[in-house]
Amino acid sequence: xxxxxxxxxxxxxxxxxxxxxxxxxxxxxxxxxxxxxxxxxxxxxxxxxxxxxxxxxxxxxxxxxxxxxxxxxxxxxxxxxxxxxxxxxxxxxxxxxxxxxxxxxxxxxxxxxxxxxxxxxxxxxxxxxxxxxxxxxxxxxxxxxxxxxxxxxxxxxxxxxxxxxxxxxxxxxxxxxxxxxxxxxxxxxxxx
Numbered sequence: 001x002x003x004x005x006x007x008x009x010x011x012x013x014x015x016x017x018x019x020x021x022x023x024x025x026x027x028x029x030x031x032x033x034x035x036x037x038x039x040x041x042x043x044x045x046x047x048x049x050x051x052x053x054x055x056x057x058x059x060x061x062x063x064x065x066x067x068x069x070x071x072x073x074x075x076x077x078x079x080x081x082x083x084x085x086x087x088x089x090x091x092x093x094x095x096x097x098x099x100x101x102x103x104x105x106x107x108x109x110x111x112x113x114x115x116x117x118x119x120x121x122x123x124x125x126x127x128x129x130x131x132x133x134x135x136x137x138x139x140x141x142x143x144x145x146x147x148x149x150x151x152x153x154x155x156x157x158x159x160x161x162x163x164x165x166x167x168x169x170x171x172x173x174x175x176x177x178x179x180x181x182x183x184x185x186x187x188x189x190x191x192x
Contacts, residue, residue, distance in 0.1 A: 004123055005120050007122055007123050008119075008123060010119060011116060011119040011120070011123075012148075012152065014060070015112055015116045015119065016156060017114070018108070018112060019108075019109070019112040019113070019116070020156075020159050020160060020163045020164060021163070022108040022109050022112065023051075023109060023163060023164050024163040024164065024167060025105050026047075026049075026102065026105045026106070026109060027164075027167040027168060027171060028157070029099065029101060029102040029105060030043075030044075030047075030102075030171055031171070032095060033097070033099070033102075035092075035171070035174055035175065036171075036174045036175040036177075036178035037095060037178060038095050038096035039091060039092045039095035039096050040175045040178065040179055041172060041175035041176050041179055042091065042093075043088065043091060043092050043175075044168065044171045044172040044175045045172065046084060046087060047083050047086040047088065047168050047171065048168055048169075048172060049170060050084050050085060050088065051082055051164055051165070053077050053080045053081040053084060054078075054113055055160075056073065056077055056079065056127075057073060057074040057077045057078070057113075057117075059126070060073060060074065060141075061074070061116075061120060062148060062153055062156065063143060063144060063147075063153075064141055064142065064143060064144060065140075065142050065143070065144055065145065066120060066123070066124040066127060066162075067123055067127055067137075067138040067139065067140055067142075068127045068128070068130045068131050068137035068138050068139055069137070069138065069139035069140060069141060070127075070141065071117075071120065071121065071124065071127055071128050071131065072118050072131060072139070074120065075117065078113050078114065078117055081113060082110065085106070085109070085110055088172065089106065104134070112136055
């Protein structure tokens with residue numbers, strides 16, 4: 001195996017699965033902490049926003065040739081994701097206690113997208129360097145000439161649906177239901 005295969009393997013079989021697992025672990029922390037009774041639907045919307053901000057770059061990596069344009073999109077969305085993560089933690093910490101385990105999970109959720117981006121850049125250095133004038137940047141968005149294995153793509157999409165989309169939609173629905181309950185049923189801990 002050459003260095004590119006090692007980096008690609010790390011990205012596909014370590015970074016992305018670990019990132020999905022950390023996202024699900026974060027959901028479990030929210031569920032155990034009953035965020036529907038504290039920070040509520042507003043925090044849940046921020047979680048879905050962060051998911052969306054990372055979904056586009058991940059889908060691009062899965063399906064598109066990595067060009068300067070794709071790397072630029074990944075960088076922009078990583079910055080947006082980090083800004084939303086700060087907004088999320090600032091909001092949540094004012095409304096509820098964020099346990100140490102959840103704080104560590106947040107660290108993983110912040111570093112793995114950066115790690116993934118760095119691996120993509122290492123694999124496609126000329127496309128990245130071209131963004132800074134070292135070569136001619138290619139801003140095209142085209143499907144991969146050599147697609148990733150179908151079983152890998154399907155597995156990652158199914159895991160994303162099961163570990164991210166469905167749980168965080170459940171969190172939002174649970175929070176909205178709690179918000180719509182009469183005040184006497186919600187209890188004294190409701191802010192959302």
